[in-house]
Every structure is written in structure tokens, then in C-alpha cells.
Amino acid sequence: MRKEIRIAGFGGQGVVLAGFVLGKALALYEGLEAVMTQSYGPEARGGASSVNVVVSDQPIAYPFVQQPDVLVALSQEAYVRFRPSAKPEAQILLEQDLVLPQPGEVYFAIPATRLAEEMGNRMVANVIMLGYFTAITAMVKPQNIVKALQSSVKSRFLELNEKAFSLGYTYGLENAQPHLYSDEKVEEGQ
């Protein structure tokens, strides 16, 4: 079993931390093999940012993601750029307010940024998304993500992050049905 996950968005949206925590949970607490890679660029700042996680029950030789089984897109640019390389049948998780999927797309969506702002900190949109991911994909146990969070974020931010994770996870449990995008306009005020 080899699964490829890509999480992509703007620089500053914290996709790297999300991928790191996910990979750590898989590699250290799920007893699986996991490897995380990033694509850098001098243009990385402000531009696109993405993180890739490969997980397997076997040692992983080739560490890169070629055809994601799961694509998490936190920005339109990320979605447009990475959707084509994902498997047609890939699970697509979107930041609902920032991404307008293509016609015919079957996808899951959460307004992670808005929820984060409601929590008082835009910065945790990534962890909210991670919670959502955990609920939707069931690839990793939520307690293992929490464990990974504990050893990955500064202690003064831990509580906030745990809350954000729960929020996203709960949201995911409650909104686990995929959407089909046909033609309707995205809501305003994104």
C-alpha cells in the first residue's frame, strides 16, 4: 500500500507544518513508513507552496509524489496547478472560500480560513484543514495527529492548535459528504 498526499496553497498558509505533522503521525505513531518532501523555489515566498507525503507499509524508495491519491488545495492557484497531476479519482479537499473547483469535480470542502478567523487566528487554518483531512480520509488516527502536534508546535500555541484540529476534525465528521461542482457561483465575500 503506497498512498500519496499533496497539500498545497500559498506561502504563509502553513501547508508545510500540516504536512510535517501528518507525516510525523504516520511515521512515528502509526507504525508506517512516511516521507515528506517539499518543492522549493527562490520564488517560493508568497507564491505557491506545497508539501507532499508518501505513506506506505513498506520502506519507501522513491520519496516523491507523482500522482496524489489525496490533494488538499488551500488556494485556487494550487488547485489549478496540481489537480491535473492528481489521480482522476483522487480525494480532493478544498479550502471552500478560496477555491473554485472545475466543473465536474467531486470534492470535499471546508472554510478553514474563515473558521480560523472565527477562532481568532488565521494562522491555524492549516491545522483545521488537517483535522478535516483526518476525518475525511481516515488515514491516520486523530490522537496520533495530536501527539505529533504536541512535539511539533511551540507549547504556547499548543492549546490553540489542538482546538483547531478538533474543530476541523468535528467539521469533517459532520460534513463528510463530497460535493459535485457543476455551475453555481461561489459565494461572495471570500
Next chain:
Amino acid sequence: MRKEIRIAGFGGQGVVLAGFVLGKALALYEGLEAVMTQSYGPEARGGASSVNVVVSDQPIAYPFVQQPDVLVALSQEAYVRFRPSAKPEAQILLEQDLVLPQPGEVYFAIPATRLAEEMGNRMVANVIMLGYFTAITAMVKPQNIVKALQSSVKSRFLELNEKAFSLGYTYGLENAQPHLYSDEKVEEGQ
């Protein structure tokens, strides 16, 4: 015919110029092949200085002097250091006031420095020695050395150098007999 000549002395005695002029005369005006080499050293300054000329009627592959046919020594140190590597039967030309040959040595000698001082410039001892060399060895025509001097020394020093050369040359014609060193002390006030 391959002949090896080594001219050696202190740094500052002008042995390099002497070798250069000799080599130039041979290579450009005698129609022979000639190559000049030096041994350098960070310690070259003030210490030993030597110049080597190989002359041949054939192209010269190996440019270094291994067993000089002619050794010109302008200092005791040079004589002591280089005599052993010269051919036993080599022609030995010495600065008479500065070099005390070993017992049994058959050699030619000229008080080049003293003659130069008498001319009013210590610096031309080298050219006096070159004149002497030309007379003693007959390896090169005196007019070719003069030609080489003309294109090698600054014009304001040319006359002086030509005079020095004649002086040494004439001295050589007049004192062309070798000495045999047995036991007598060198004169004082060297």
C-alpha cells in the same frame, strides 16, 4: 653535441643576466639550440643563485643541467654546492677572490668583483666573468655576446657592460692557463 653550463653565485651577483646573455647569444646568433633554466626558491634571496644553460646543435628535450661541462662559481657556497655534480673533468671558472677551490682542483680564475670595483661598479662583475668565460671556453663568439648584451641591458648601461665584457675577455686571453690548487692560503683582504 650537448654542453651544459652552470653559473652560480650569491643572489645579487647577476648570474641570471650572465646566463641569459650567454643563452641568447647561443640561441639567436650562433645558430644553435640553447635553453636557460634557473633554480628558484623562496630562500633564493640573498642565498644561492644559479643559472643553467644547455646548448646543442639538436633540439633540446630535457632542459636541465645534470652534469655541467662548465661550472662558473662566483661564491664559495656555490662552488661547494655545485662542484660535486659537475663532471670531474669540467672546466671550472672561479671568482678568484671569493672562492677557495678544493685541493687538486684544476681551474681558471679571475678577480671579477675586484676588477668591477676598479671599473667603478661592482654590478658588472657578472659581465666581466662572461667575458672571461667567452675567452676561456670559446663556446661563443665575443661579438655575439655583445649583440646579446645590446638587446638585454638598458641602453644607459650598455657602454659600461661592453667595457666590462672586453675587460673580462681580454683578461681571459691573457690568463688562459689553468691553475692547480694545492695548499697555499688565499690572499688576505678578499
Next chain:
Amino acid sequence: MWLHMDEGMMNSHTTNSAIATSQRIQETGAHPLDALIRAERMPHIWCPGCGIGIVMRCYARAILDSGIAPAKHVVVSGIGCSGRVAGYMRLDSYHTTHGRAIPFAIGLKLANPELMVTVFSGDGDLAAIGGNHLIHAARRNVDIKVICINNFNYGMTGGQVGPTTPQGAYGTTAPYGNPELPFNFPYLLAACGANFVSRWTAIHVRQLEEDMLYSFSKPGFTFIEVLSPCPVGFGKSNGIEDGLEEMELYRQRSVLIQDGDVRSDELAIDLRAEHPIYVGRFVNRERPIFRAIVKETPAT
């Protein structure tokens, strides 16, 4: 490929707006200075709020005003965010190796003295790895124009401290605060021998244009230091929210020097302290300029 998406899709949000048309700024496709930049490479790579673009605009403007044909202006950069300027100016432009812009520029200038050669690079490039060339070029007083973006850190590699970072400031290689003291550029360049040295900040756009223009007319080694926001590399770690805040801070704290005395420790810059930031022209003098020796005109 499963589904081809075109660039058009990416613009969907721009054309979908909540603001009244009357509030919309008139959109256009080109900028008045586009002839001087490689507009086809816009947007550039610099972060939002980065000051380099502001300074580059001043440079473009000064070139336009210089009366010297752009074809005779040359820009040479080293490596760094600031060093990317060479890639964005529509000039003969050389993006060299880290630290070596100045000697490359010297070769260019001496080989063709008709050219107006500007080195545009960063504090790290010019003063860390390139420090030796900087001091020697100033000593020789060779006729090149240097514009130095001082953003107090190595922006390109991610916010490490460098030789202009204030002591105590944080950086990715100084998690406990920078243990080193910074250079004072005007003092250093004055000591080396530069003909002209001024310091401004990215908010001093008029003065920058003016000094760049002046430097084109001033023979010898000229050096313009520009304090410039790097919100991502420096601001973030040092309590400066964004580029705007740093620009504000420059507006509020800048004090024009009067006597040009470059030695004062007052000149030290520490953005975190309530310390005036002295700006202005520190050196403007006429020392002999380095020129290659000509012994006799070639017998052509």
C-alpha cells in the same frame, strides 16, 4: 492529461468583485517605466512589502532622467533577492556570483569606459562575502556606482543574520540574538576612500532618485545605501509586522545628518530601538580616480 485547465481560470476571482465599479482603479496592462524593465518577467519574485522594487523603480527613473542612453547603462548584481535586480532591468545586465558583482563591474567598466556601470546588490552580497571587493573598489575609487539594499539580513536564503544585522536582533542563524556588531557603511566607505556615500531608506524615493542621478554625474566610486524592508527575512523575526510598518518606522525615525560626520556611533542602526536613523550624504569629495595606465597611444 485528465483535464487541461488554462490560465484563464486562475483569473476568475479578479473579474468577480464585491466593489463598486466606481471604486475600481482603472486597470491597465503596462506601466510608464515598462520600457526600462523586463515587463514580461513581472510580477517579480519579491515578497509583498519588500522594498527592493521601490528602489529599483528609483533606479529606472534615474536612468530615464540621466540623459545617458539606456544602452550605455549596465547593471551588475550578485546573488540575493537584491541581486535579482539585474534580471528585471531592461539593460545589459549581469547577474554574477555571490559577492563578485563589483570586480565583474570593474572589468566591464575598464574594458569599456563609455559605459555607466551600476552595481545593484544586497548588504550580504556586497559586505559579507563581497566585502573585500567593496573596500578595494572604494580604495581605488574606481568609477562604478553602487546601490546597496541594506535589509539587515540575508533575505534570499531565509533570514540569516549578516554583517549589517544589529547586535541582539534575531535571525534564523541567531535564535538567541545576533552576537555580532554590525558595519557602519558610511564610516567604512569613507575610511576606504569612496568619492560619494549617502544613505537613505526606501521611503526616501525622491532623494534616492536624486542621488542616483547625481552619482551618474559624479566620477569615481559612489555608494548609496538604502535601508529597505524585508518583512519576511528580517521583520518577521524582529517584531516588525510587515513592509508597511518598516516604511512607517523609516518615515518617523529618519533624521537628516548635518555635518556629514560618519564616525559617530549614533550612526548605528537598530530598528528595534527608539533610535534616530541618520540619513543623507555622508561623503562627497574628489579623490583621484582609478584609471588604467596608458603609456603610449596604440600605434593604430
Next chain:
Amino acid sequence: MWLHMDEGMMNSHTTNSAIATSQRIQETGAHPLDALIRAERMPHIWCPGCGIGIVMRCYARAILDSGIAPAKHVVVSGIGCSGRVAGYMRLDSYHTTHGRAIPFAIGLKLANPELMVTVFSGDGDLAAIGGNHLIHAARRNVDIKVICINNFNYGMTGGQVGPTTPQGAYGTTAPYGNPELPFNFPYLLAACGANFVSRWTAIHVRQLEEDMLYSFSKPGFTFIEVLSPCPVGFGKSNGIEDGLEEMELYRQRSVLIQDGDVRSDELAIDLRAEHPIYVGRFVNRERPIFRAIVKETPAT
């Protein structure tokens, strides 16, 4: 081999003398400072009249007087005639690459702060190829002691001009006179941040010993510039007959600075001109010293 000659023969002249025994200086085999030098390597390679040996003697003397065991003194040199000092001092001694003595010394010092680390090298080594390390070490005010032999040229490679050669002076790479302006060491080092800067000449042996001794007790970056005759590389091409003449010239022209102002153009040195040579202590201050950060004492 045809005939073996032993070293004995080479000394024949020494034992054969025209001077009366009463005029002969008592001969001996050792020097009072031999314990501090590698006496087995004497005579050293320096030319007759070269000043480096004089300055090295001052250094040996200062070590002796320092009260710090010689085993805790370390000397680091770069490449050049001056750089050979490391090979002649009976200390832990490192003869590094051209220009890199200072960073090597910094590594040594930080790795073992108990050591008294002196960099002894030449003007070319320290200020030409090594210039970047010099200015950064001074900026950091790192605790190393630099003794710089300034002989206005690259002696080792045969008298080329360098960054301290006066404009107009001749050198093997400046047959028409040096087209460049020289550095002013005190001004440069003051601008960078050194704690202590003095300049003397090879005739100021007492002051040199004193300042070397002082520098051992002065934390931070200290720099002692020593103007020193290089009759072979510099004197010869510039109308200075020999080492003696240059020493005389230093004796006659040296003027002790009073106020320590390092900026004056008067500080420029031109041996050929009838210009005073300002010597003395130019900088003596207490700036923060670079120390490696210790976050918590290791849990040993």
C-alpha cells in the same frame, strides 16, 4: 660521488680574518631568546636589512614578558615573507594559506578561549587577499591580536605593488608607478570596530614590545601596524638604498600622533615624499567583544 665536501669547508672564511682579535666580537652559539624561536632553523630566509626579524624579536620578547606560558601562546600566519614568522617561533604555530590567517585564528581562539592567539602576517596577506577577514574580525571585535608587517609591497613574490603601496611608487607590476591609492590602516580598522589600533615602525622596538604586551592584556581585536623595510621588494625600486636607509628614514620622519584622529589624510604614508609618518596609538576603546553564545552550560 666524485668528491664529498662537508659543511666545514664553507666556513673557512670565517675563521680566516684580517681583524685583530681584540676587535672581534665575542662569538657564541645561542641567543638569549633562542628558547622562543626555532633556533635550529636560523638563519631565517629574510633578506639582509629586512625588518621582519626585528619585529619578530619584539614579539618573542613580549611573549617572554607576558606572564603567559609560551605553551598558551599561538601564532598564526598567512603566506608571505612576513607569514614565515609562524615557522620561526617556537610556539604552536600555523602557517596557513594566503589571506586566511585571521579566520583560522578565530577558529582556534573560539575553540579554546584559553589560548592567546596572535596573527602575524603581511600587508598583502592581511589587507589584499585577506581584507575581508580583516574587516569582519575587526567588526566582530573578536579577541585575537594582529601584528601586520607593512612593507608597502608583496615581498615574497618579488616586489609587486599592493593595497598599501603609495600612489606613484614603483613595483614589478607597476613599472609606470602605482595607479592606486593605498589603504590607511588605522582609519580602516577604526571604521570597522577594532578595540585597539597602533602604528609603529621597525625602529620603534620599545614601543612595539610595549604595545604587543599591552595587546595581550587588552581583550578584543587589536591591530599593530609595523612599517618595515623591504629593501629587496620595495626599497630597490623606490630609491631606498637598503634596510638601513629605510630605518633611518623612519627614525627621522616619525611623528607621534597626539589626538588619535585617524581620519586625516595626513596619515597617508609616502616614503618618497618629505612627509611626516604619524605613529602611535590611534584607537584604544572598549567595544563589546565577540563571544560564542552559551545557552545553557552543557549538562556534564
Next chain:
Amino acid sequence: MQVFTRLPLDLAKHHVPRGMVFLIPERCKGCGMCIRFCPRQVLVASPHTNSKGYHIPALTEGREGECVQCDFCTTVCPEFAIFSLPAEAASR
């Protein structure tokens, strides 16, 4: 040099203030410099984003005609994204 030739020709047909602002939206990175440093508060942050997600500036309601063409927005924009022209020139 003809630096203005690539401007759209049908600029700003309606009201003619002293100065007029132009924007190349895809260059904007929403840094807010133009907004903050406009001496006349002509510009304002907008909720509107370009394709990269940056909030581009808009005209302040009610101050659309206040531009004095001081050009400060032009000079502080790091992106060559915004500039002003004399209204007459722009409408020519």
C-alpha cells in the same frame, strides 16, 4: 523613449480630476504602500483579490477625484503595479 505607448487608449473617459490612477492588477501584491502613503487618502484596501490572492487597492469612496497626481503611489509601489498620470494626459 516612448514609455507610455502601451497604455490603453480609452482610459478614463468620464470625470477628469487633476490626477488619475492606473493599476496593473496582476502585478499587485497587496502590500498597501500606495494606500498608506497617498497623501490624499485616495486609495483604500479592497476585499478584491487578484489570481494570486492578493488584495488589490481601490479608490476611496468619495475621494475618487482627490488625486493630485503627486505620484507617490507610483514611487512607493514595489511592483510597478500602480501609477498616476495627469488627468489631461490620461484622457488624451
Next chain:
Amino acid sequence: MQVFTRLPLDLAKHHVPRGMVFLIPERCKGCGMCIRFCPRQVLVASPHTNSKGYHIPALTEGREGECVQCDFCTTVCPEFAIFSLPAEAASR
């Protein structure tokens, strides 16, 4: 540190002036510094050369006893070739 221990023990038995000069002849390069800078003109150039051909210094005739042990010869000799000692120490 015992830096004097390698001195010959039978130095200068006869007349005891205030200072006494010593020379390591093979180190001398004849630069003349000691001669020029001796404040008492104790030293003089000699025609005598060492094996490298350098003219080593000698004592000035008639001034052999004038050394005041100021040590200047020691300090200006680039070769660690000459030095002075207090005559008493030297004769100890």
C-alpha cells in the same frame, strides 16, 4: 624560563665593562643595523665575512669598553645574531 642556559660558560674573562656584546656569526647578514643604531658607536663594519659572504660587525677600535648594555643592537638585529649582556652577568 631558562633562556640563557645555552650561552658559553667561559665568556669574557678579561676586562669587565658595563656591557658586553655577543655575536652568532653564521646568523649575521651584515645589514649594519646594530652598527648604525648603537648609540655608543661600539660597533663597526668589518671586512670579515661569514660563510655566506656577509660582512659581520666588529668592535670599534678604542671603543671596546664603551658598551652601556642599552640592548639596542639586540633589538634591531633582524637575525637574532647579536646581543648584549651586562658585563657582570656575562662573566659570571
Next chain:
Amino acid sequence: MSAASISSGEHFMSGDHACAEGAIAAGCSFFGGYPITPSTEIAEYLARRLPQVGGVFIQMEDELASIAAVLGASAAGKRAMTATSGPGLSLMLENIGLGVMMELPCVVVDVQRGAPSTGLPTMPGQADMMQARWGSHGDYSLVAYAPWSPQEMFNLTVRAFNVADRFRTPVLLMADEVVGHMVERVVIPPADQIEHWARKSPPDPPNGHFEAFRAEPDDLVPPIAHAGDGYYVHFTGLTHDTRGYPAMDAETHHALVTRLNEKVHRNAASILMTEAFELEQARIVVLSYGCTARSAKSAVRRARQQGIPVGLLRLISVWPFPQDELAALADGVDEFIVAEMNLGQVRLEVERVVRRPVLGVHHAGGEMIPPDPILQAIQHVAAHG
């Protein structure tokens, strides 16, 4: 370094960080460096870690200074390291030569990126391999390891320090951007399970007889005395005799230079590291190293599944080149394939040693070679070889 300072345990860690932890675990107490992508994270990590364990972190003004400071710290007896990428390595070469000549142990990490010149700063390459072997002027040999995973970044950093100290030589860790930046599980063993090979000390306390460059005949390694130890040693980059004194003659030079080279080869048994995968009865051998070896392994596994008798020889140490091992292997093998992210560097050495044409799977860099082209090469050779 005390046990407490080592981060023993399981981590999810990038290769760069694992390298830094390896340095801490090896007792490295000096880092002098200059930032450069993709190695910067090593410096950044050590800037935080070293002050916690009593070590020294200093960011130098450039790479020339970095390597010089590292050699200085080594001369003072400390384990010292720097990290860089190709452009920085190019600047360090002169002083790497000094390290060889002075026999000063040190570790230099090159996290390779797309090259030549500034190239692709954030993307991988493996094209500095020959530079690692030949970059400094003159004849010399040094040791280079090529990790293929974050775990190996840790392990080989420890190993590099051990080899450097034991044999008094600079050791290069030739990583690449893939391995430096990828994040994987890294297990840091307890302190007492971390090997430590010490520098050889002078046999006697200072007595005036110690010759700092007299090598011992068995291993050709001279014991080392450090600054402050009281031996009054002299170290120079000039040709020197056994006392360390400059000796300007061809004989001494030849003796010294051949010893320095021979030292590395004589001790190959303690230096060389290779890994064999499916080599038994292999008629085709793929040779690879660093990140590319991951794809090579995957390709070999798939080819074996297809019944192709192919194996993988992974070079963990690349220099000195394991020529005896390879020559021995060559006897029973029909075809060699070399996969590396450059235009053919180690392949040249393989061709020389196996004396037959070798198929190369090469790419100039920018992205890791995936398993497919290697598998295709294997299939091609199996079919036409």
C-alpha cells in the same frame, strides 16, 4: 559531549537536521559556516543546538573564512564542521587542500544542488562528485560519503567525524537536496551506542622529541598534538618534513604527497562502505549512490520481479573509490549500469575499473531520477546487453 546533549529517540526529521544532530551526537563542538541553499538548515539548526551543548556556532563572512575557521578549531583539538553547497564548496577548495596537507580532521557537508554555477539553487544535483575528488590543486585523496536518507545523514555524519579524526583527514559528506530536505523517521541511538574513534595522541608528554608529522608505519597517520598542548608544533601548507618544517625539495615532497594519498588507501578497510542488494548471481549490476540509489533500488526490485538477474551496488562511501571490490565483482557480471544525477562522473571511474562500456542513466539535475528510466535501462541491457 555528554549523554544528555544527544537527542536519542525517534524523530521525524529532515536530512539537514539529522546531519546537525549527527554532528551533536559525534561531539562536534564547532560549526563555522555561511548560509547557502539547500544546506542552510544545518547551520540554522546548529545555531540553536550548539549553544545548548557548550559548542561554538559562528556564522562567518564567507566560505573561505568558514573552512579556515573550521581548520583552526580542529587545530585546537575540537571536532569541527561546516556545511555548504556547490558554489560554497568551490570556494573552500583551497583550504580543503590545506586541511589535507596539515592533516587536520574536519567534516565538510555539501548538500548538492543543480549546477554548474548558481544553477538551480533549490533543486537537487549530484554533479559535485568529481569536484569532491579533484577540486583542490595537486594530488590528494580524501574521503567522501553519500547518504541516501535522513537516517544516513545522521549516521554518516557521525562516521565522518570518526574517520576524519582517526585518519587525520578532511571528510566530505556529499548529500543532495533531496536527502537534505526530505523528512523521514530518524532514530538517534542512546549515547553509549554511538561510536567514537579518537584522534591519536602523542605517545609522550612534551619532551622536545615529538615530531608532529612523523607517521606511524602501520597506518601512515601521525599522532596529533593540539594548540596549547605544549608540543610547540608547526603546521604549514608548504611541503614539510616529519617535524613539520618546510622542506623545499622534490624528495620530501614526493614522500609527503605519496604518504598522504597512501594513507587514505591503506586504511580503506575502515573507510569504505558499500551496500549490496540482490547482488548474488546478478548478471547485471546497477551502481548508484545518494538519493538516486533509492530509485535504483526500486528499479532493481521491480526488475527482479520481472525475473531479470540484476543487483544493486550502493556506494555509501564514494571516495576513495572501492575499486578492488568493484573489480572483483566485475568478474562475474556481464553489464554495469550507473545511475547518478549528473552527466556521468562516477560512471567514468566505473568504466575505468570494470574495463568495459557502462550504460549510464544520467540527468543534469533539478529533479531526482525516478525508478522508471533506471528500470528501462535494466530492461534494455537485459534484452540487448
Next chain:
Amino acid sequence: MSAASISSGEHFMSGDHACAEGAIAAGCSFFGGYPITPSTEIAEYLARRLPQVGGVFIQMEDELASIAAVLGASAAGKRAMTATSGPGLSLMLENIGLGVMMELPCVVVDVQRGAPSTGLPTMPGQADMMQARWGSHGDYSLVAYAPWSPQEMFNLTVRAFNVADRFRTPVLLMADEVVGHMVERVVIPPADQIEHWARKSPPDPPNGHFEAFRAEPDDLVPPIAHAGDGYYVHFTGLTHDTRGYPAMDAETHHALVTRLNEKVHRNAASILMTEAFELEQARIVVLSYGCTARSAKSAVRRARQQGIPVGLLRLISVWPFPQDELAALADGVDEFIVAEMNLGQVRLEVERVVRRPVLGVHHAGGEMIPPDPILQAIQHVAAHG
């Protein structure tokens, strides 16, 4: 450069001076350098000569600056050169890589001395040969010539400028102390007999369509526009597309790097230079270059006199390596001997190409290898080979 500025005629001249005269004859008008034994005489000579012919001489603060200034001067359209020895070459490597990447013609002279490190500054070596090939990071190819006489110092300097300009590449002149310092007859031809290969100019005047890095398919060399010509070119050490603009992707990188390498090999016919001596019916071939080839020739001559069927292949150009020529030769030859003043560098390439063991006559440097050991090697091979 005008005819009057060329010192046509017969001279008795050192190799270093002949090299400087070669530069003048080639129309070099920029020298930026830093003194180092045994190359310093080149700089000193040009310091006098260049100002006489309207050229620029500048002594830079170090070698890093020297090579950078040379590239800058080349970008301005001038023939530019620097000269150094091993330690300086080590410092120039990063920017030699930049020269390769920017395709800026230039000539770098390395008068090799005893190495590694400071080594034997005043004595000869040939141990920077592999450094010349591999010293900078990344994959690249450049051209290196190895003169064996002062006359060839002159000739090959002219040639180096021609090749550099014609193919937009740095060219190394790998001399050695023997050849640099020895003084021999040097004949400088009249100006009109000195070849001049020009740089390729853009086909059209500036019209906005010139792509500064679009290579022409036949020779893979892009025409060059210089600073001030009005083309607004961009040159970068980053991976770039045909316009010269940075392009951060593996495809562009691979295409660029392979073209740059291929450029040198594609044009080998105009670059390579070898000299054959007694190669007809030779069963044994000695391969050598630089000063050592003089001894090799003498040894071969003597061996022939003894009836041994031996010949000499002298490499005048060493890089790119003449592998086709050598491989062709290998068919008819039993044994190869390589003589070089290092511990075996070019020998490795020979072994690779001829696919058999090769006897090396090596010495680490300090003195020129005399004919005798080479003759002995020939005799040995003839007897036991």
C-alpha cells in the same frame, strides 16, 4: 591590436614572457590578476606591455576578483586573461563555472607548481590537471592546453584566445613551472600570420528579437552581444532559457547543461591538438604532455635507437580528452605508458579509454621527470609487457 604592437621577430624568452607576448599578439586588451609564483612574470610583463598597446592592466585584490574582472571585461567585448598557479586556480573555480554558464570567453593560465596546498611554490608540478577538468561544481566541459616550450606558450596563448572566442568558453592554459621559467628561442610571426577567430556576432542589429542564449544548431554556440551593443542582454549563472532568463526547472537545466557540454565535444575538431612522434608501427605508446613530454620524447628517441617499437603521443590539448583518437590508436598498440608529473591523473583517463592497465611514470612534483625513468619504463614494458 595593430601590427606595430606585436613583437614580431626572434627572441630568447621565458615561457611566462612568451605567454604574455602571445596575449598581446592575440589582441588581449585586459589582464586582471594577482601575483603568484611561478606565474607572476606574466603579470609583470603585461603590466609593462599592455599600457603600451592601449590595453588595461589591473592588479586585483585576490584571485576571486581577478577572474570576475576578466569575465566582466569579456562581457564588454574584450579579449581578457588572467594568470595564476594552483592555489589561485582553486580560488577561481567558482567563477570559472560562471564563465562556462554565461559562455563568456576568457583565458586562464595556470603555471603549475608543486602541490597540493602551498606545496613547493617555486618548483614544478603537473598535478592540477584533473582540477582543470573537474574543479568547479557541476557538470561542465572546458578546454585546456598544455604547452611544452616557451614557443608553445606563445602559440597556445593565441590559440586559447581563438578557441575561447569562437566557442564562447573559458580556456585554460595548463603550463608548469619548467615551461614558464625556462628561456628558449621564441619566434613571434608577423602580425598578418597570426590567426584570429572572431566571436560570433548577432545576425541583426538590435530589434528586440535577439535571444542571447539561443545556440545555433551546427556548433551549439550562441552569437554574443556585448554590454553597450544595445541588445539589452541578460546573463546569469542561474539556469536560464534561450533568452538568458532564469528558468527554474529540470528540463531547461538539462537542456542547457547538456548543450554546454556538448558544445565543447561537438567542436572537438577545431579544439583538439596532439602531436605524434614515431607512432607508426609503434607497439608501445608513451602519452605525455607539458614539460614531461620533453623527457618522454627524449626517452622515446633513445628507445627507438635501441630498436624498441615505441612512439609518443603528446597531448597539446588535454581537455576535452581526445578519446576517439586514443581509442583508435589503442587498436594497434600493445601497451601504454603515461608520463606526467603527478601521481596519476591523465593516466586514469587513458586507462578508461584504452581499457587495459597502463603503466604510469609519475612523480609528485618538485622537479621535472628526466628521460631515464621513462626510458626504463619503456624498456620494462618492451621486455615484460
